[in-house]
Amino acid sequence: MQTPRDHETVRLPRPVQRWVDYGTEGLRGPELRQRRTLNAIAGLVPMSGLSYAALYLGVDAQELWPAAGASLLFCLFAAWPRIAARSELAAWLFGATLAVGVQGLLVWLLGRPSGLHLYFLSAPVIAVVCFGTARIGLLLGLCLICAAAMLFTEMYLPAPAPFITVDERLLNFLQTSVFVVVTGFVTLGVYVGFAHADRAERALEIEYARSEDLLYSLLPREIAARLKADPHATIADTLPNVAIVFADIANFTPMSRHMAPEALVDLLNGIFRTFDRLADGHDLEKIKTIGDAYMVAAGMPNAVGDPAQRAANMALDMLEVVRASSVDLPEGLQLRIGMHVGPVVAGVIGTRKLFYDVWGETVNTASRMESMSAPGRILVTPAAHGQLGTEYVFEERGEIEVKGIGPIRTWWLTGRA
Template sequence: MTIQNDSVAATLGVCDVEFTATDDLQSLREKFARIIVAEMYQFVGLLDVNGMMLESNRASLESVGLRIEDVRGKPFWETRWWSVSPQTQTLLRELIGRASLGEFVRCDFDIYGQAMGEETISIDFSIQPIRNKNGEVIFLLPEGRNITEKKRVEAEIARKNEELRASSELISHQRDELQRLYDKLAEEQRLSERLLLNLLPYPIAQRLKARPEFDADNIPEIIADRFPEVTVLFADLVAFSRFASSMDPERLVSLLNEIFTEFDTLAERHGLEKIKTIGDSYMAAAGLPEPATDHAVRAARMALDMMDALDRVNQRCGYNLQMRIGINSGAVVAGVIGKRKFIYDLWGDAVNIASRMESGGIPGHVQVTEATMQRLGHEFLLKERGSIAAKGLGELRAWFLVRRASPATDGNCASRPIS
């Protein structure tokens, strides 16, 4: 690049540097260097190997109201702008001593700024050894840069980072706490659903939960359905009250729990819905809340298995308990009643007749109505009992469900009178 001396000379003088049209390239470089150094924002100086001030850039002198004559020839650590602690003065002397031996040194320290609002100023300070052609250190080049604002920003960043860290820990703690609460809520919800399913059939429980107005204290509009084809089963332990009168409460409840748990298992296996237990009585129904065409067959299978289950309990416990079971088929109305302790219950003549079949039955037998008998087909062996008097209902024809039919069994055995 060609430097136009005439245009440079036209600038006259800068920082006590005069340009002329006759300046050669070397002269221009030297003058430019003098301007650069003089106008540098940070402090730049020149020391002898003993640390005596030889020169300093103009900007740093003017920033504290000094002239070069005020500091030239003085020890660097004693110059007036270096208003520092005795410890820092000692450090500066040590750094100058190390630099004079050829080491580049650098550190941060604080000075007391006399011309800058009497504030503490942080300096990034270094000393560069300057060598002659023989490699001997003849000058020292100190440089200082005000990093007060940088440190303030760094401190602010550090403070913000600490706040962010604390916030992150708080958020993490809150997230963990929310997770624990969610897990607890989910477990309570699972428990509530299990309890709800213990009280209500699954489809009915789902219908309740799906309603936005449903909550623990308020059952919404009535749930009621009519089923034209179901089979209702009632079972009762004969003379159980007398049997249990001499039994301690814990053993009594344990025995009933053992028996009814067996019945619950059978109800699930054969596809019946347990409706309720009342004392030592058990009620179930087939064909609801999900309709089933083989509802009577399901109930008959369960009734026979219930008798077998009671026999097994007797064998294990040494008892001689007996049971009556009554079954009837027909139409019912089913729905949810109650508010806090609600249940799923059935109503209708079919329910009443099934109850009479049980109460008017014979211990150790399963008694069914003509309506149920007609729906059983040829899978079971039945014996006709004849007509029985049913309280409030008059005379009803009844059959005993004996067992499942074998392949050789007469398919018309349901019409045979009891022998």
């Protein structure tokens, strides 16, 4: 899986990249993005301060040297990344104090006609872009201070300071440039914020859909809906007529000793994936796989009128699938299947690795039928035989002694009538 450092799309000169990445070790996600933004702004603000200082000195060094000196104070932002690497709160307070203080000094020197007070609009935007919205109290305080500074400028600073004479053309240029820069910066900040929000929402939608698909692959849709509606609810249902099919690959353990792990997994995966498609096609509920054993049920979680017929069709199709899969195996491959019909209790237990399970004598009997079946054959009980009736072909096996149950008359299910 790629980390944010693994897919840099913007190629920057190595010194610039080192500056942008300063102090970002161990940061991920929004914190990494914010710190890189802070570092980039910490490099751009001093350049802006130097350019303004050069402008003032170039126009009238004798009159505008106080404004040039104040602009040079923005070079102190070069220390911002180092402060942020040690304390984010200290960096927040340092940046806000320096931005508001130096800008306030410049506005006092050049007055409202310069338009420099519009830069107060950018201070809260910078705070959000570089630090996020976690410190809402500090952010609101900064907004109030900037609003008060703008209001004070409009009311009490109608002209440059008395000891400074500024050419009107310079004031017009400053006002225009400030308007363009602040508008662009605020727009960019809002755009970046919404772009990241949109990207996060799309990622959440994708992850939600993925988690939904995973949930519905683990649990029946009806059961998943009940758990989502009440995660602490006890899911336990009594179902009166459910057909249980157990299938097991005969002689699989000795055969697996001669197979590479990858070949073994590929073989089981291919067979069981086909069984899953069969279960969907016959509208059966896959319960679980245990090693090379596969368990499936008809008539749950919702009752159906023909659970035995669905289970019998599934079992016959499973034999055909395994016969087709055994062609490429020298020792062949055969399935041993058992089937029984009756009442069960079904539900979800635990809090981790949840799955919809089923319990009861019906399950135990179907499991016994599978263990006492023969390779390539389906062994069914009187209950299953009675419900299937004349629609299927049987071969009587006779009465067998079943451990924990006693003598049971059984049949081989050999096909459809």
